[in-house]
Amino acid sequence: MKNTISQALKISEVSESKIGQVDFENLNFGKIFTDHMFVCDYVNGEWQTPEIVPYGPLTMEPSARVFHYGQAVFEGMKAYKDDNGDTFLFRPDENFKRINISAERLAIPEFPEDYFFEGLNALLKLDNEWIKPGYGNSLYIRPFVIATQASVSASEADEYKFMIICSPAQSYYSGDVSVLVAEKFSRSANGGFGYAKAAGNYAGQFYPTKLAQEQGYQQVIWTDANTHEYMEEAGTMNVFFRVNDTLLTAPVSDRILDGVTRKSLITIAEKEGIKVDVRPVKVSEIVEAAKNGSLKEVFGAGTAAVVSPVKAFGYKGEHYEIEKQENSYASYFKKALMDIQYNKAEDTFSWRYKV
Template identity: 85%
Template sequence: MKSSTQQAIEITKANESKIGQVDFENLTFGNIFTDHMFVCDFIDGKWQTPKITPYAPLTLDPSARVFHYGQAVFEGMKAYKDDNGDTFLFRPDENFKRINKSAARLAMPEFPENYFFDGLTELLKLDNEWIKPGFGNSLYIRPFVIATQAGVSASEANEYKFMIICSPAQAYYSGDVSVLVAEKFSRSANGGIGYAKAAGNYAAQFYPTNLAKKEGYQQVIWTDADTHEYMEEAGTMNVFFRVNDTLLTAPTSDRILDGITRKSLIDIAKKEGVSVDVRPVKVSEIVAAAKDGSLKEIFGAGTAAVISPVKAFGYQGNHYELEKQENSFASLFKTALMNIQYNKAEDPFNWRHKI
């Protein structure tokens, strides 16, 4: 993580902290936010002076382009506090690169590296008390960019707002889920914006997911838009399949998000001596593996939950249950990854960055 301040950050502290009103033992993910937020506006072709201000609502013109043409990208990160009270980020360079990659795809200006890292560091220092120690506790960090220029002409905006807001989070566990393999709907298409963390990608997922819920499934495994023959992602997460003792996952592409948790789990699996096969994964081969018993595990991978195990999946009217594994890859990899994030183990990959 780099930090080379070229522009001072204007900091306005909150008069009083809200932290005393928060029940940290009963948090709902993403509903409570810290005392401060980072804001920087793009006007007249350049990013203006970055600021940290008290967390507060925004005032935007009703014709702001974000509302009409969907120029909005975001990231998901976490800060962790170890037993000594030290704070760490996990692979923040990857988040910075990806939000700029997403922005470029939506014709939005890239954000300066020093603004991002210096702003994030100062924000975390100000709201450090919101980062609670304890395995599973964290501070969820949401950087995002929106088009703010007023006017409804159909073109990219020339004014934007870059922000970072933070939300305290507990250990994320909602139980093993059942998923429905998509036969009609797709998350993204060739040449589209599937690889970008664009707001519209997620809006388009809600309707098919709600249909799946009516059938008794919590999430959807998305298939390719061309043939619906290949598995791509699970809900809002990358997806892995364990067939016997080999781990399968689809390669990244312009349809599939380059997940930071995904690439970290691949590296951990290889370090643990697990065979990893990154290739297109056919629905038919997973169904066949479920039938002959060689399909041992399916799990999603992402920042919020780290790993979300799948207990069953549905396809073409059939339901396939997975037998619970005593020494699951999902459990092994999640523990290994979180031990690095919480400074409980060595970090051979140099992923951990101290604030």
């Protein structure tokens, strides 16, 4: 059954913006939020009239099922402003598709496409002044869905809340990072929901990451749950390895997120004639490549940081430094992607979406 908007989007604006209180030169990622948020409730088997309201706290029952059974999924995307003051999104259709793929895996009802794009466009136009121009500046956009039904019975909920909140952003990571290759802990397993952007996937990462940080590393490279022999993701990002002049990255699966940045980098690499080998990547081959000097680069790829270079990794008590490349793939890919996002280069892939 096709969902259509039967009533107009309701908009309630703030009486006074708080934007004047924000220091845009010193932003901590994800801690400052814009004046408004998008909200839509699922009640009685259907999504209700969507609204844009002032950003603020929610009132919920302590028995709301999201607190007890973790029915929550989210997305991460960005809005960019070019030198002419025009605002763009980057492949938002992919984020919309993926949040519904995630929702399906957690038995959450599909959100209508027209609600999503009408609400998102209206929200970005209303809070347009929060999107600052300048290379590296952006507005981080967080769509999410939570189960709100008041009940502690162990089954999927009948009531949900879909929301979009926005946060002005600069760079997510500062500098190159060191990572620890997981030997015991796993991010996800076959048959699970590692491919979904479910809240619980990330909660389970915090403790192993904390242990890694105590050893002097910033993030964890996750390995497969069965044998811990294969590299899968780095922190909250997809991961690439450059061995000589070939890029290696794991294929998407039940365990690995189908990252928008990941698939975009693969497309750019193939267009530029860079060999990309999408296959299971053994820890042992990366360790050997680090030892013999053929490992040129390791970098993460994701919406928040775009491309995050890895300067070293640890495994089985050994530490491996990665020599910095003068003309790195990581810097090339980051610039190529950001030039498209900020409307500084021709978009031959039709990835830009003008708001």
